Amino acid sequence: MAPKLPAVLLAACAVILALATPLLAGDPDTLQDICVADYKSLEGRECIGHFTLFILHSYMCIGVALLIGTNVFVIIAHSALRLNGFPCKRKANVTADDFFFGGLGKAADVYSDNPMGSAVTAADVAVFPGLNTLGVSMARTDFAPSGGVSPPHVHPRATEILFVVEGTLEVGFVTAAANRLFSRTVGKGEVFVFPRGLVHFQRSVGDAPAVAISAFNSQLPGTQTVAGALFGAAPTVPTDVLARALQIDGGVIENIKSKFAPK
Numbered sequence: 001m002a003p004k005l006p007a008v009l010l011a012a013c014a015v016i017l018a019l020a021t022p023l024l025a026g027d028p029d030t031l032q033d034i035c036v037a038d039y040k041s042l043e044g045r046e047c048i049g050h051f052t053l054f055i056l057h058s059y060m061c062i063g064v065a066l067l068i069g070t071n072v073f074v075i076i077a078h079s080a081l082r083l084n085g086f087p088c089k090r091k092a093n094v095t096a097d098d099f100f101f102g103g104l105g106k107a108a109d110v111y112s113d114n115p116m117g118s119a120v121t122a123a124d125v126a127v128f129p130g131l132n133t134l135g136v137s138m139a140r141t142d143f144a145p146s147g148g149v150s151p152p153h154v155h156p157r158a159t160e161i162l163f164v165v166e167g168t169l170e171v172g173f174v175t176a177a178a179n180r181l182f183s184r185t186v187g188k189g190e191v192f193v194f195p196r197g198l199v200h201f202q203r204s205v206g207d208a209p210a211v212a213i214s215a216f217n218s219q220l221p222g223t224q225t226v227a228g229a230l231f232g233a234a235p236t237v238p239t240d241v242l243a244r245a246l247q248i249d250g251g252v253i254e255n256i257k258s259k260f261a262p263k
Contacts, residue, residue, distance in 0.1 A: 035132050036098040037088075101128040101130075108120070110148055118144065119141070122139045123140075124220050125137065125220050136215065136216065136217060139216070140211065145206060146206070149202070152227070153226060154223075154226070155216065155222055157218040158221030159195055161191060162191065162214045163190075164186050166208070167206045168188070169202050171184065171202045172184070173201075199226060230242060231253075236257060
């Protein structure tokens, strides 16, 4: 007996969705040439006043309005814009400097009050407005010699590809399915990739300082350290939950939490 049409359509839809999944792995595609991040629009503004209907759409405010003919009288309006990402700066206000960032050329201090012996200089949309909607960002990580570490962490929104500029690093990531560790030494001029969302680390193993440049397929990849998430959350993760999960005494958990308490 031939399969029923609804079943065929359902199967076809399932195949199409499966094929489309890789397209959703990074930031969405941009719909225009440029959309430089407008940070000021996120600060909110008072919009009390009178505007014509023609220009009202350019005011990113929410409130009560009275429409009379083609005029709109805003009675009460005060709100900071909230959206997924950043709004676009007016093109007339965009300059070449919006597409420039010079912060990756300077080494960060990895010695002063730095227990990890590493420091990250991010070049993401939060400091580099020209990246908005482009789905890419970079970062520089400086490591102290012999043990400077970027502790186990994840980037929830991006894959990371790392290029070693100077020094030698031991790097690795852990898979989600079987908790398998993939680790190796990476030297100057070599590259290693960390899949999106997986726990990974980097550690300097040479006698000289190390420098790495990373690229991400997201304008804001996000960084969450494993230790910080477990022991430095606010409000805190219950001690008994962590004690049972890690199979250690609650007193040990409290001691670890004290090291991650907000300063």
